[in-house]
Amino acid sequence: MAYRDGLTMLLAAPETHQAASLPGWVGATVAGAGVVTVIAVGALWMKGRAAAADARAITTRETTQRERFAEFHPRLRPALARLTDDWQACQLWTSLKLGREPRDGDLGAWPVLLPSDQADPPDDGIWRDLRSGDARVRLQVPEGWSPQDLVNKAGDIASAMDVRGVRVIAADGNQLVLEIRAEAPRIDxxxxxxxxxxxxxxxxxxxxxxxxxxxxxxxxxxxxxxxxxxxxxxxxxxxxxxxxxxxxxxxxxxxxxxxxxxxxxxxxxxxxxxxxxxxxxxxxxxxxxxxxxxxxxxxxxxxxxxxVFDPIAEVATSELVKQVQIKSLNGETRTKYELLVPVGSLSCHDDFRLGQSEYGDRMTLNFARDVHRAIQGATRSGKSVTFNTMIAYSLLMRDTVTVIIDPNGATVAPFWECADYVCDSEDPEDAIKVFDIVLKAMYARKKMFPAMREAAITRFSPQLPLWNIFIDENSHYDTLDYKRKLAKVAKQVAKFGGRLNIADQKMNVDNLPGTVKVNLSDILCHRVQSRHDFDHVLPGLPTFAAMAANSERPMAQGVAIARLASHERPVRMRVDYLAAKACYDIGDQIIEARGAKRPPMGTDDFDTETDTTAAEDITDLDEDVVICLLPECDEPVEKPHTGRPGKYCSNKHKLKHWRQLNPKKKPGDNIEPGEEKAI
Structure with missing residues (x-):
């Protein structure tokens, strides 16, 4: 009020000045200066008042923005505030050449926020992604620009906003959703x-x-x-x-x-x-x-x-044995392998570990559940270790009969005295004799089916054991009679409780015929010489074939490509290492527990080539059983009044087998006198 009274006085008439006893010109001068001063002071006051109002507005806006964007990352808040302010948004987008400033009657154009009443909850065009914490902005792009322009300049937009990243996550016409990220998500x-x-x-x-x-x-x-x-x-x-x-x-x-x-x-x-x-x-x-x-x-x-880790890079030792150091009477120390599995504690129904897959899985076999198996591998590829491991497990089981056929003698040697049947003869006829023993025992079980009411024997015991037939270097026996007998064994013994285990350096159609191959449930292929060798046992796997037959970077010893009943998808695996010396020690410990089935290998008073009499025929056969010679027939041959069975169950099968052996004969031709001897 004092300011207003002074202004009134200074703006009074000159007479007032004279009444104040001042000279006229002096009074006029003072009055003019006062007017100027008052005007200046008034202008400053008005400017300060406007500034104070602007400050209050800014403070209010900042408070509102802080409350509005409190849920967002601190780095996102300035960027979002710029988008909600028209002037700052205009400066942002025009600096990026994604809009134009207003001038000369042109109101300008730039991407603007697009609120939505239909969103849940409704928003002003900005919301927070609950999963990532990023900000999402709904924008409307002006004419002359498209969402693709923002995609192309995403890096520049992020730099101008001082955020970690910007990207367009959805677009529809001239509308889009922009995702703004403050920082990469951190994992606890x-x-x-x-x-x-x-x-x-x-x-x-x-x-x-x-x-x-x-x-x-x-x-x-x-x-x-x-x-x-x-x-x-x-x-x-x-x-x-x-x-x-x-x-x-x-x-x-x-x-x-x-x-x-x-x-x-x-x-x-x-x-x-x-x-x-x-x-x-x-x-x-x-x-x-x-x-x-x-x-x-x-x-x-x-x-x-x-x-990250390769489980087959290192060699793992077999779970069957442990090494112990034994000092002899003369003071020398030697390594002995002691069994970790008591003799007779295992059953053919148990899964046993063969090795580990490249994925770290246990690779197991089960003699009772699986059918036949084949192991292929070149010299020093690990094939013998794999085969010896299977034989050792079979011998340690209480409900198995173990048969070993090995023309080279290296595989059968450690287990010569403890195996049930052995054959190291190079003569195929001796191997056929062993097959005959197996078939005789198997066919004796036919009479059990009516009582069991089953189509195959699946449960085994010490009284009804599973027969494991192991054949190493199978290709050594290359006669036609042997191959036919092997095919017959492969087809017939599985349902009676027999299992074939065949190992060879190279398998082909001659030593692994289709009748055997079709019944294989477990196949292991170690390093081989060619892809053709691999394809015969595991066809249709070009990547694995290249590994198995790679001469420049060969598979390590003990590594194999395996397809097992327990792991149907083919996979690389490493067989647990069982030293040859360990096999001899295992054989000795089995003999200690069960006694020897025959004298040591190589003794003069014993036939070291073929022994088929050492083990008792625990199937308790009452009579000799002769099966029809037709390969696809498993019918027994009846005995005539002479008491000696023939070769075929019927003349029809006799004629069919003769025609198979004599393909040049026409179907209508009969067997001429003397030609029967060819059968």
Whole structure:
């Protein structure tokens, strides 16, 4: 009020000045100066008042923005505030040449926020993604620009906003959704700690939607988001188990060789794309892991393994024995292998470990469950170790009869005294005699089927044992009679409780005919000379064939490509090492427990080539059983009044077999006198 009174006085008439006893010109001068001063003071006051109002408005706006963007990352708040202020938004977009400033009557144009009343909850065009914590902004692009322009300048937008990244995740016409990221998502250190350190980078990339999209798109296994369509990349599939929450995971599980990822492939891609050798190598390189392998697939889901450790790189010793140091009377120390499995403690129904797969899985066999098996491998490939391991397990079981046929004698030697039947003869006729013993025991079991009401014997005991026939160097016996007898054994003995185990350096159609091959449930192929050798036992596996027959980088000794009944998917594995000396020690300990079946190998008063009398015929055969010679027939031959059975169950089968052996004869021709001897 004082200010206003002074102003009134200064603006009074000159008479007032004179009444104040001042000269007229002096009064006028003073009055003019006062007017100027008052005007200046008034202008400053008005400017200060406006500034104070602006400050209050800014403070109010900042408070509102702080409250509005409090849920966002601190680095995102300034960027979002710029988008909500028209002037700052105009400066931002025009500096990026994504809009134009207002001038000369032109109101300007730039991307503006697009609120939505239909969103749940309604928003002003900005909201927070609850999963990632990133900000999402809905914008309307002005005429003259398109969402693709923002895609092309995503890096510049991120730099201008001072954020980690910007990308367009959806677009429709001139509207789009912009995702703004402050920083890469961090994985809880405790979560990463439970995984091998080598996979931390890989898991971080795969858990980050942005990095994952870039990764899969670079490998041509997915598509990054664009102005026209969202991202389409493999995603992790969590697993939930309501019954056991401890089994829940986010799509990542750990195993002995690294981690496994449960992925859902996007439309346009399938799990089989991950099998591509080049892509899997590139993926391993991008994730910084030694190897990547597709384990299994189901529809659009894939189980991918990131392999950090190689479980078959090192040699593992057999679980059957342990080494002990024994000091002799003369003070010398030698190594002895002691059994860790008591003799007779195992059953043919038990799974036993043969080795470990490249995925860290136990590779097991089961004599009762499986049928026949074949082992192939060149010299010093590990084939003998594999075969000896199977024989050792068979001999330690309480409900098996073990038969070993080996023309070289190296395989049968450690087990000569403890095996039930042995043959080291090079004469195929001696091997055939052993087959006859096996068939005789098997066919005696026919009378058991009506009482068992089964089509095959599947349960075994010491009174009804499983017969294991092991044949090493099978190709040595190359006569036609031997091959036919082998085919007959392969076809017939399985249902009676017999199992064939054949090993050879090279298998082909001659020493592994189709009648044997079709009944194989377990196949192991060690290093071989050619792909053709591999393809005969495991056809249709070019990648594995290249490994097995690679002369430049051959498979290590003991490593094999295996397809087992317990692991139907072919896989690389390493057989547990069982030294040859350990086999002799195992044989000695079996003899100590059960006694010797025959004198030591090489004694003068014993036939060292063929022994088929040492073991009792525990099938308790009442009579000789002769089976029809027709290979596809397993019928017994009746005895006539002479008491001597013939060779065929019927004349029809006799004629059919003769025609098979004499293909040049016409079907209508009869057997001429004397030609029967050819059969």
């Amino acid at each position: 250190p405790q979560t990463l700690k439970k995984y091998p350190e080598r996979v931390h980078i890989a898991l971080t990339r795969l858990r980050d939607p942005w990095d994952a999209a870039d990764l899969w798109a670079e490998l041509k296994l997915g598509r990054k988001p664009s102005a026209h369509e969202p991202a389409s990349v493999p995603t992790l599939v969590p697993h939930t188990d309501p019954a056991d929450p401890t089994k829940n995971d986010d799509g990542i599980t750990q195993n002995d060789v690294g981690v496994r990822l449960r992925l859902r492939m996007p439309d346009g891609w399938s799990p089989h794309d991950l099998e591509d050798e080049k892509k899997s190598k590139n993926l391993a390189s991008a994730l910084d892991v030694p190897a990547v392998q597709l384990i299994e697939s189901d529809g659009n889901k894939a189980l991918l393994e990131l392999r």
